[in-house]
Amino acid sequence: MVKKKEHGLLSPLFQWRDFRLKLFVEAILIGFLSGALVVFFRFMLEKSEEVRDHIYLLLGQQGLPYYVLWFLILVAIGLLLGYIVKLVPMSTGSGIPQVKGILTGQLKMNWLRVILAKFIGGVLAIGAGLSLGREGPSVQLGAAIGQGISRMLGRLRIEEKYLITSGASAGLAAAFNAPLAGVIFALEELHKNFSPAVLMSAMAASLTADFVSQQFFGPRPIFSFQALPVLPTYYFVHLIGLGIVCGVLGFFFNWSLIKALNFYSKLTIMPKIFVPVLPLILGGFLGFYLPEALGGGHKLIDSLAQGNLGLKMLVIFFIAKFFFTMASFGSGVPGGIFLPLLVIGALVGNIYGDIVITLLHIDPYFRDNFIVFAMAAYFSAIVKAPVTGSILITEMTGSFHHLLALITVSMVSYVVCDILNSKPVYELLLDRILANKDPRLSKNEGKNKVIIELATCIGSTLDGKRIKDILWPPHCLLVSIKRGEQEIIPKGDTKILGGDYLFIVVSEDQAPDVNQLLTKLAGEGS
Template sequence: MCAKSKSIYNVLTRWRDFRLKLLFEGILIGLLSGILVVMFRLLLEKAELLREKLYALMHVTSPLLTVMWFIALVLISYILSFIVRKEPMAGGSGIPQVKGILMGKLKMNWLRVIIGKFIGGVMAIGAGLSLGREGPSVQLGAAVGQGVSRLLGRLRIEEKYLITCGSSAGLAAAFNAPLAGAIFALEELHKNFSPVVLTSAVAASLTADLVTQQFFGQKPIFDFSILPTLPIKYYFYLISLGVIIGILGVVFNWFLIRTLQIYSKLTWLPDQLKPAIPLLAGGILGFVLPEALGGGNNLINALGQVRYSLLMLVLLLVVKFLFTMVSYGSGVPGGIFLPMLVIGALAGDIYGNVVVQYLHMNPQYIGNFVVFAMAAYFTSVVKAPVTGSILIMEMTGSFSHLFALVTVSMTAYIVSDVLKSKPVYDILLERSLKRRKMAVDLPEDSNKCISEISVCVGSTLSGKRIRDIEWPPHCLLVGIRRGEAELIPRGDTRIYSGDCLIVLSDDSHVMQIRSTLYLITGNVTI
């Protein structure tokens, strides 16, 4: 038996020890990811403060400073293009890239990604582009997870768990939301429930959040902590909000892909100058509508404290939406996570003002619709209702509104599902793979992947012997967890509802195998 095969064998035969080791490695990755994302956030804050001071100076000084600023924006465009050209995985959000890595369809050089994403993200968002820090933070955390795996000489089986830990830690540190970070790993990255992923991701997320709290305090990201509880009599408005936001989320996905297509057709424009389009547009917005610049964290907080006119809210919504499209379409490092929440918040504020003015709802509940619309918009675009609800609950500190958040999120999810809208990160990943001219199924390689799949009540597998089941090709059932007991599968072993199947497969077949097993075990992928 070769050394690599022996190592895989040891993992499978000592599964309980493997899970415990992942827990401690998750803590280590959470610590390192938390420190890296804290540095990222601190530099972004400094860059945004510098930008605000610069615009204040340009309003009172000679036009020469303005000319120099626009020249600097063109130079930033060249630098960002250079970063993306040298390391393509550093461009864009980062979340589709992480999903591709976990699926075995993409490969990442962890050190180059950390350097490129960190520097590029600070420059792009700091210069005023409507991009978020959260996608880059997820990818930075994933790169830390891969780096720890490579430096410690871990197997590829273990590496994917560590990448997931880093992704969870990155989101937790970016949003001060440890629970959402762990749920994000299950619902969006893996799209199934795995106890191993859950425990290690929770360890990483909590550790990263503790690091973040040391620098940014324990307050939630958004200041909506005194929201009153929405009365049941207003839940009709909540349902209609979910329907409207669900439609707007589908529009977001459609426009985003169309924008990317338009950029790809600008063959007459050098790649080095494509980021200059949003950068120069942002330079103009800095004079006429500075609220639209950057990710938009301050704008969301302002919505909870200031009552904008309906006309101003509509203007902000349209400009923020279009500027986000143009910014992300350029392909520079930066995500759509936070701008997406800003657009949802603005739409919720508009909806709340309309309901107050024309349907005479109590105006004290407008802030509720701002918060609920963020969760609904995230759900409609990403199609991850649990993550959306928990994320907004943690970010706002509004823990008494979970029922309302779930209600509006599920409504938006159903609407987007009826309209056959795909999750935005899946769309972006699929588009990225097509541009790289990669087939749907990669050639077989020697990397192995472990999947944990639960047998649901009512599954056709329940009560059957292993030898009587038609298993998908290219996979091997290597273990069964029944409660706390771990069984070695044999031909006459029977499978029952509640069992957790541990399946070994090649990277190149893992998604096809999981889809087949979800079907026969009675799972509905989340």
């Protein structure tokens, strides 16, 4: 019986090509379902924001009783959001840290409950005006679809990991009409290695989800920067300054986000279910005086593209959007930070561009370039995923002519944040979730086995060593090595080379610790 179970666990490794083909087909199904769900999510958000804008327009023509009624509605929405988060803790916040935790085996998810809670909570929170984005919920919705398909088809855990990743990349692709960014996000952020199986399944899911999205929203890019000129190379020195500014501000963003979360967690003067009411009340006042700060901020970026805002107004928008994002996300309601941080980055780029145009007499023709480049730089500093940031902004603006400048400014901001010793925001959030998680989420008897897929970097501790000469962590077994298309059955004298993919069987309860130890051994510069 044991041998039969082990054979079932290892069968994907012994039939690797068939396994990848099956993943490809299943990923198309997941891409279609995830795309349809995220499209519906985007549609509901757009309609709810239209209703919200109409409400504020009508309230401006009404008396005090209608103002009171609106704030009572906001309080009711806040209480409902607090109840949703209490009922389904995995629906809180962005959702991307939760997906990362699920892939590493540190968190567990009830896919159907998460879909319902994330969808309803996201529409309520963003629709009511909180400064949150649709991308985090979209990624988690897609990941939940992937897990649901895996469970319904009775797939093994190793296959489920790929299907969850496929759903997550499809969610991002459908949220922003950015299929390439969805794939790179899966490789750079979720798995942090280049896996052919991940690439193949994520690409199939992302392209399918993007196809579904384009059928509904059209093929146009998310942001409307028309005829953006190519920045001359002699202006690239200004990109270094922009990258430094975005790197420092990105560090401050991550620091402020954790401080905001800690503030709400230590707020003991009211029950936790009342916490979402606070940012909603704040948003209610902003709706009358600074409505551009509400929601994700897509319309604010479009207004920057039209160039109608002065420097003083840009600074006001930056301060309002930054602190309202902290207040909104810190409350723990369902909603992401992708879009708000891109909006804040765009404001930083606009302010920087206006300053260098005024002081250094840069041609105003290139002002919009700084807006677009700052979005990528700010994203790279906060998420520490410069390739994803560059590709994402490229797809969202609809032009590949600026890729060199995007990568340049993104890498500068990444290096600055690295010097400041800032961790990626989703790792910070995952660490915080794990430190405060419900014990039920980590309850594990250790009876199940899982397979860890590990990429060996050139120059790592494992590179060039024989298997028998390596001090392996306890509770694990190396069962297969993939070197290109070649499968190697490991023996004591087998030498591991840089670029190899190692497949290691480990008890499910030991997987996070073993994965952490082996990642250090196989990592670059270890």
